[in-house]
Amino acid sequence: MAKIARLSVVDPDRCVGCQCCMFACARRYQPGLAVACIGVRSSGGMERGFTVVVCRACENPPCARVCPVDALVVRPGGGVRLNPALCIGCGHCRTACVLGAVFWDDEANKPAICIHCGTCAAYCPHDVLLLEQRETVHAEE
Amino acid sequence: MLKNDPLANVLFVDLGKKRFYVERREDLFSQYIGGAGVAIRLLDELCPQGCDPLSADNPIIFAVGPATGLFPLASKTIAMFKSPHTGNLGESHCGGRSAVAIRMAGFGAIVIRGASSLPVYLAIHDGQVHFRDASTLWGMGSSITPGRIIRTVESGAGLRTIMRIGVAGERLIPYACVTTETYRHFGRLGLGAVFGSKKLKAIAISGRRSLPVADNRQYRRLYDEIHRAAVDSPVMKKYHDLGTPENVLPLNALGGLPTRNLQAARFEGAEGISGESMAEHYLGRRLACSHCPVACIHIAALREPHPKEPYFYKTSMIAYDYEPTYALGSMLGIGDPVGMLKLMDRVEAVGLDAMTTGVVLAWATEAQQRGLVGEAETAGLKLSFGQADTYIQAVDLIVKQPTEFYRYLAHGVDAAAQRYGGLDFALSMGRNEMPGYHTGPGAHLGFFVGARHSHLDNAGYSIDQNNLVHRLVPPGELIRMIVAEERWRQVLSSLVICFFARGIYQPQVVARVLQCSGFELSTDELQRVGTVIHQLKYRFKMREGFSVDQLRLPKRLFETPATVGGWDEAYLREALRCFREIILQQEAQ
Numbered sequence A: 001m002a003k004i005a006r007l008s009v010v011d012p013d014r015c016v017g018c019q020c021c022m023f024a025c026a027r028r029y030q031p032g033l034a035v036a037c038i039g040v041r042s043s044g045g046m047e048r049g050f051t052v053v054v055c056r057a058c059e060n061p062p063c064a065r066v067c068p069v070d071a072l073v074v075r076p077g078g079g080v081r082l083n084p085a086l087c088i089g090c091g092h093c094r095t096a097c098v099l100g101a102v103f104w105d106d107e108a109n110k111p112a113i114c115i116h117c118g119t120c121a122a123y124c125p126h127d128v129l130l131l132e133q134r135e136t137v138h139a140e141e
Numbered sequence B: 001m002l003k004n005d006p007l008a009n010v011l012f013v014d015l016g017k018k019r020f021y022v023e024r025r026e027d028l029f030s031q032y033i034g035g036a037g038v039a040i041r042l043l044d045e046l047c048p049q050g051c052d053p054l055s056a057d058n059p060i061i062f063a064v065g066p067a068t069g070l071f072p073l074a075s076k077t078i079a080m081f082k083s084p085h086t087g088n089l090g091e092s093h094c095g096g097r098s099a100v101a102i103r104m105a106g107f108g109a110i111v112i113r114g115a116s117s118l119p120v121y122l123a124i125h126d127g128q129v130h131f132r133d134a135s136t137l138w139g140m141g142s143s144i145t146p147g148r149i150i151r152t153v154e155s156g157a158g159l160r161t162i163m164r165i166g167v168a169g170e171r172l173i174p175y176a177c178v179t180t181e182t183y184r185h186f187g188r189l190g191l192g193a194v195f196g197s198k199k200l201k202a203i204a205i206s207g208r209r210s211l212p213v214a215d216n217r218q219y220r221r222l223y224d225e226i227h228r229a230a231v232d233s234p235v236m237k238k239y240h241d242l243g244t245p246e247n248v249l250p251l252n253a254l255g256g257l258p259t260r261n262l263q264a265a266r267f268e269g270a271e272g273i274s275g276e277s278m279a280e281h282y283l284g285r286r287l288a289c290s291h292c293p294v295a296c297i298h299i300a301a302l303r304e305p306h307p308k309e310p311y312f313y314k315t316s317m318i319a320y321d322y323e324p325t326y327a328l329g330s331m332l333g334i335g336d337p338v339g340m341l342k343l344m345d346r347v348e349a350v351g352l353d354a355m356t357t358g359v360v361l362a363w364a365t366e367a368q369q370r371g372l373v374g375e376a377e378t379a380g381l382k383l384s385f386g387q388a389d390t391y392i393q394a395v396d397l398i399v400k401q402p403t404e405f406y407r408y409l410a411h412g413v414d415a416a417a418q419r420y421g422g423l424d425f426a427l428s429m430g431r432n433e434m435p436g437y438h439t440g441p442g443a444h445l446g447f448f449v450g451a452r453h454s455h456l457d458n459a460g461y462s463i464d465q466n467n468l469v470h471r472l473v474p475p476g477e478l479i480r481m482i483v484a485e486e487r488w489r490q491v492l493s494s495l496v497i498c499f500f501a502r503g504i505y506q507p508q509v510v511a512r513v514l515q516c517s518g519f520e521l522s523t524d525e526l527q528r529v530g531t532v533i534h535q536l537k538y539r540f541k542m543r544e545g546f547s548v549d550q551l552r553l554p555k556r557l558f559e560t561p562a563t564v565g566g567w568d569e570a571y572l573r574e575a576l577r578c579f580r581e582i583i584l585q586q587e588a589q
Ligand code: SF4
Pocket: A054, A055, A056, A057, A058, A061, A062, A063, A064, A078, A079, A080, A096, A097, A098, A099, A101, A102
């Protein structure tokens, strides 16, 4: 059975809303926030804590299904990869993900899609995020 | 600086004409970095000499720095304006999401001028400024509600700051604050009243953009160094664990915790309001400013039963920090954490500066106890140390001002004591009420001569605790230490580095951080920039009538023994004389 890396929000109650994860994600390509694939927002006022929004690597991802040009390729084991050369910036994938985990890079007019690399988790000072190794059923079929 | 850095974009908003435009000011940013440096230049340029701080002429300037959004802990916004409280330089710093939101919206500074005839709030998204009607939000009893409403009607969740004022600001109380993200403040010197005078209820700003750096690899390497230092540092851990109130017990043990209008510097009730006890019994959540791994913001969860209905509870989330704990705790003789939290909650709701409010109430209590004022003046209240409920009523009366006495209290202790007597125990310095340190001459001098009259200008209190407790130095030497630290802090507050991280952001590191944004400045040159910024601030203060010679030294400072002993009024006077010389020399050069 193959293993696949998947980012997981293990303990959102410990989140302090520092956004270090968002900056870390974006920093891999471009400093700032434009290309961040993870978002942290208050759950209706900071006193109520935070919601961490990030791709959960669906095995049958709706974002890929609605893409009219097949720019989103389903990863073995779940989640998607973006082929930016094909993407026409229509934004259907963004609407299709009910989590809001397809972020939008306004500067490129393309989705910002999590690749489950775990960089954000490495910079989260409060152990909210974890890169897990998930066993996949489909990969070896 | 880098040519494509949006930092140099200054957004100008005219509230009267309801117009805005953006100007590129590389001239300012390349020379003065950002934050405090750029803000003082803009203030000097735009604030007419001698203007009424509550008139349309007084500009509000917000500025952030090159490191904002690029490096951790560069998350303060510097606000500058002419202060309605002191009549000279108004400078206030605030974290929360404010600095990162302004930078991500594509600006290095925002200038707000003019005044609206009707209440407005500003929504700044995607490079556009929307002027929205705020009539419905005006006059709301709690400053928290308008924030909630704006949160639901404006976009940018997770990426925005919402600055707003409470009724205190609307009523132009010169020590009204501006609150961001419910728990962070431009607390001191009356920015809230300046908002109010412009009929500006709130500002929401959001953005999500990328930032240029000179060399990506070098940038990432330096980032990792700073991030690791911040996460591993024991100072940072201390602020994460207990927050700033972790200072309550040590200061009390040292005899430096102002108590009951500084009639004492040790408080028998300190244990109950200490960082340790608050964390154990009330801590409900910790929060961080944007891009800060430390998370020093501590929020208490206060669960209270309904006065009439059984099994009916409400839980309030109330931010507590060291300074409010001093001002609304020990200074008022309140050792009961529940009473203190409720008082903090009330002050937060009306939008007053917690520190000035506490000192004003402490003075009023002593004035009433000494018979300078009676119940006719206090509208029937019997102010008494330790009585939080009475103080909560008094806070409301400062806002409503039913009697002449409260109208004076609403102008601070200087105004009130000049009218009713009791100047000797009216604890303000340069017309700004004292902070929570009676550690010695360093703390008080630092506050007197600090360019914005903040204890953080130069941390004189830390010189007391680290140096003077071992050996008191001559006044001239102390003042030179204070000025040197304050000059360096101008550099930090121009990059807008949080002062808690000053140990990490040493001159060498700051120079490298700036390199990433295309600034080539040696550590010597940095020091020079700091000196120039400090000088510009003082020039503005003097221009607006500030005079070192006219500083009033309240007697109480010398009556109550402090942590550091062996100094007196003559010592402070001599230090101030030396300070004046330094300033004059600087001008002569
Ligand atoms: S982006 Fe949303 S829909 Fe697509 S794989 Fe991730 S969680 Fe599933």
